[in-house]
Amino acid sequence: MRSAANTAFRFLRQLGRRFWRGLREWCGDAAYERYLRSAVTHSGSSRTLTPAEFYVEQLNRCYSKPNRCC
Amino acid sequence: MKRIFGIIIWLGIAMLGAGAFAKIAFDRGEPLNATWFVVAATCCYLVAYRLYSAFVAAKVLALDDTRATPSERHDDGRDFVPTNKWVLFGHHFAAIAGPGPLVGPTLAAQFGYLPGTLWLIAGAAFAGCVQDFVILFCSIRRDGKSVGQMAREEVSERGGFIAQLAVLAIMTILLAVIGLVVVNALKSSPWATFTLAMTIPIAILLGLYLRFVRPGRVLEASVMGVALVLFVVVAGQWVADSPSWSRVFTLSGVALAFSIIAYGFAASALPVWLLLAPRDYLSAFIKAGAIFSLAAGILIVRPQVLMPPLTRFIDGTGPVFAGKIFPFCFITIACGAISGFHSLISSGTTPKMILRESHARFIGYGAMLLESFVGVMAMVAACAMPPGVYFAINSPPSIVGNTGDAAAATISGWGYPLHAQTMAELAHKVGEITLWNRAGGAPSLAVGMAQIFSSTIGGERLLSIWYHFAIMFEALFILTVLDAGTRVGRFMVQDLGGRVWKPFGRTSWMPGVLLSSAIIVALWGYFLYQGVVDPLGGINSLWPLFGISNQLLAAVALVVATTILMKMGKLRWIWVTLLPMGWLVTITMTASYQKIFDANPRIGFLAYAKALAAQIAAAKIPAEKIAETQRLIFNQRLDAVVTGVLAFMILVLIVEALAHWYSILSRRKEIVLHESPYVATRWASDFSGTAHGDD
Numbered sequence: 001m002r003s004a005a006n007t008a009f010r011f012l013r014q015l016g017r018r019f020w021r022g023l024r025e026w027c028g029d030a031a032y033e034r035y036l037r038s039a040v041t042h043s044g045s046s047r048t049l050t051p052a053e054f055y056v057e058q059l060n061r062c063y064s065k066p067n068r069c070c
Numbered sequence: 071m072k073r074i075f076g077i078i079i080w081l082g083i084a085m086l087g088a089g090a091f092a093k094i095a096f097d098r099g100e101p102l103n104a105t106w107f108v109v110a111a112t113c114c115y116l117v118a119y120r121l122y123s124a125f126v127a128a129k130v131l132a133l134d135d136t137r138a139t140p141s142e143r144h145d146d147g148r149d150f151v152p153t154n155k156w157v158l159f160g161h162h163f164a165a166i167a168g169p170g171p172l173v174g175p176t177l178a179a180q181f182g183y184l185p186g187t188l189w190l191i192a193g194a195a196f197a198g199c200v201q202d203f204v205i206l207f208c209s210i211r212r213d214g215k216s217v218g219q220m221a222r223e224e225v226s227e228r229g230g231f232i233a234q235l236a237v238l239a240i241m242t243i244l245l246a247v248i249g250l251v252v253v254n255a256l257k258s259s260p261w262a263t264f265t266l267a268m269t270i271p272i273a274i275l276l277g278l279y280l281r282f283v284r285p286g287r288v289l290e291a292s293v294m295g296v297a298l299v300l301f302v303v304v305a306g307q308w309v310a311d312s313p314s315w316s317r318v319f320t321l322s323g324v325a326l327a328f329s330i331i332a333y334g335f336a337a338s339a340l341p342v343w344l345l346l347a348p349r350d351y352l353s354a355f356i357k358a359g360a361i362f363s364l365a366a367g368i369l370i371v372r373p374q375v376l377m378p379p380l381t382r383f384i385d386g387t388g389p390v391f392a393g394k395i396f397p398f399c400f401i402t403i404a405c406g407a408i409s410g411f412h413s414l415i416s417s418g419t420t421p422k423m424i425l426r427e428s429h430a431r432f433i434g435y436g437a438m439l440l441e442s443f444v445g446v447m448a449m450v451a452a453c454a455m456p457p458g459v460y461f462a463i464n465s466p467p468s469i470v471g472n473t474g475d476a477a478a479a480t481i482s483g484w485g486y487p488l489h490a491q492t493m494a495e496l497a498h499k500v501g502e503i504t505l506w507n508r509a510g511g512a513p514s515l516a517v518g519m520a521q522i523f524s525s526t527i528g529g530e531r532l533l534s535i536w537y538h539f540a541i542m543f544e545a546l547f548i549l550t551v552l553d554a555g556t557r558v559g560r561f562m563v564q565d566l567g568g569r570v571w572k573p574f575g576r577t578s579w580m581p582g583v584l585l586s587s588a589i590i591v592a593l594w595g596y597f598l599y600q601g602v603v604d605p606l607g608g609i610n611s612l613w614p615l616f617g618i619s620n621q622l623l624a625a626v627a628l629v630v631a632t633t634i635l636m637k638m639g640k641l642r643w644i645w646v647t648l649l650p651m652g653w654l655v656t657i658t659m660t661a662s663y664q665k666i667f668d669a670n671p672r673i674g675f676l677a678y679a680k681a682l683a684a685q686i687a688a689a690k691i692p693a694e695k696i697a698e699t700q701r702l703i704f705n706q707r708l709d710a711v712v713t714g715v716l717a718f719m720i721l722v723l724i725v726e727a728l729a730h731w732y733s734i735l736s737r738r739k740e741i742v743l744h745e746s747p748y749v750a751t752r753w754a755s756d757f758s759g760t761a762h763g764d765d
Contacts, residue, residue, distance in 0.1 A: 022154065022156055022157050027288045027355075028286070029286070029289040031286060032285075034151060035147035036147070038146055038151070050285075051285040051286050052282075054285075055280065055281070056341075056343055057148075061149065062347075063346060064558070064577070065418055066237075066411070066414040066418060066558050067415070067418065067554060067558075068168060069166045069167070069168045069170075069409065069411045069412060069551070070169065070404075070405055070409065070551060070616075070620065
């Protein structure tokens, strides 16, 4: 009984974590972390942007092409 | 055994869907319960996804998961980002779901619930989802190239140019028509106008927070923003109750049109982080919340559908917009079944973020099915109110009469009983001065949503709050499309102008920014103003024009898709894109012809212009109205020219494509497929973005 409750709790906790991560990815909250993990940043070929620089640069790119539909 | 069990399950789903459809189509007795719509749509979507999309994925496109996608080959953490398929589904759906699937079905409800519902479901399964899926696949195979670039490379230079022009045309008309929807939703409504106006300072506050205080912390900023927006929805009631403040926020249609034009200009010219992006964050959360709440509300309340399956207006005499079911039901539904604009998203951000080719089925086909479901819910919300109320809200006074009593008598005469008192009471309950003549779909949808929400929480006491929440939700995300569209339009104008004079093309050069913003705003602002002052209500001429341009762009995308399938040697399966393309060309051309040449002044632009000119010649127009009438005549002729140009573009593209297909089939030309070369994926088969934080 107790182990079933533990399994259920672990499952729910994992589900909650996944949902939270998915939500952060979806709304753009995790964009800078993703950028830091990307291959280009690791290659060291260009200067890594600060969070504020990255935020503005990302918005300018995003809103220069159709990104919202009718 | 497992296989047999699977077959039995799917047969059960198919039979349940067929039964629900039969109930919707043939029931002529008691009012129908909305649950039948949900069951019919869900079963059809499940079967379409399980069978048809699987067939397209396996036989037609032959998706290959061993092939590295652009996100793997070009991973830069900015444009090319490997993304978990559920997250990308959310991104893609948020991008494609706009006001179209809410407004289109609401307007098409004037034919009754049946034609619109059938087209929403069948059109999505066989046309809209296929377009989104195939274009997404084609773009993945071409490093995320846009539909315009693919048209240029795979069809012809001219094909690409037509695609670009179609995008600009659809953008202009789209922005005008959605602006008109907002004007009609806010007209003479201090509560709604105040609520929407307050979203601007809230967005600026959020913009400053995200730029200077906590850069990029979208989630926490959005939570604060949504709380503030919900507060101003409630606070709007106090403004409406205060005589002095109420006067400030009670605006006429023309005043609202100019306010929206000024807002569009500001959003285009100001830095994107200050106003546009934070509004988009707010809109995305409220949109997702409102759509899920509507679905839950329909399932909990299970409202009765009071609209008949077919109304008398299938003969083309509809008060909301004139024209018969064919082609106008299809042109009006537009985005809920198939939207050309989706091809821009499917060949924009999504292909650069997709992890594997097989995800294209879930994201491309699946997200469009969900959008179609939103359309079905809008249809249910519109049809759940008494038909008399629906027609009272959506009909212009030139059709039903200028006074409440005259309008009620006209609508009752159509067979949809209505008392003027009913409308006055309803307006009072939802906190509005009047609900007469509010064409555009937004107010009637808001009334439908408010009735569903208030039956779940709060009862009639909260009807006015729910109504204004629904209006705020619709207007907020319509304005998000409007400001993002104006900005993209500005870039297009700068791109075109930059070919003539280089400095104009520089997106950081302020005079160029201001001038290009003014040009794009003037383009759609003119059509918006024209719609606001149109005695027939504006929607009557602008929405079909929008539908035609939208379906034209879908036809362009399907021409590109068909050409690529042909080049891939999939001749046996090209009917998958060729049939929807043929259907779209047929409805676009028929609607264009009727909108230009029909003898009925309510349908044909030229006939309306001629009728107005005849009235001037017969001295039936008062002297002070002659200049206004002449402007109206000019506008009708302009609409006819715009429609003619759109129809001409599709004809040129078809001729161009046919010539190209002939040279492919007769092997007169060497077949060149502009796909990126095959690169094997380095990711394991169970990789789902772990390295990128997706677990």
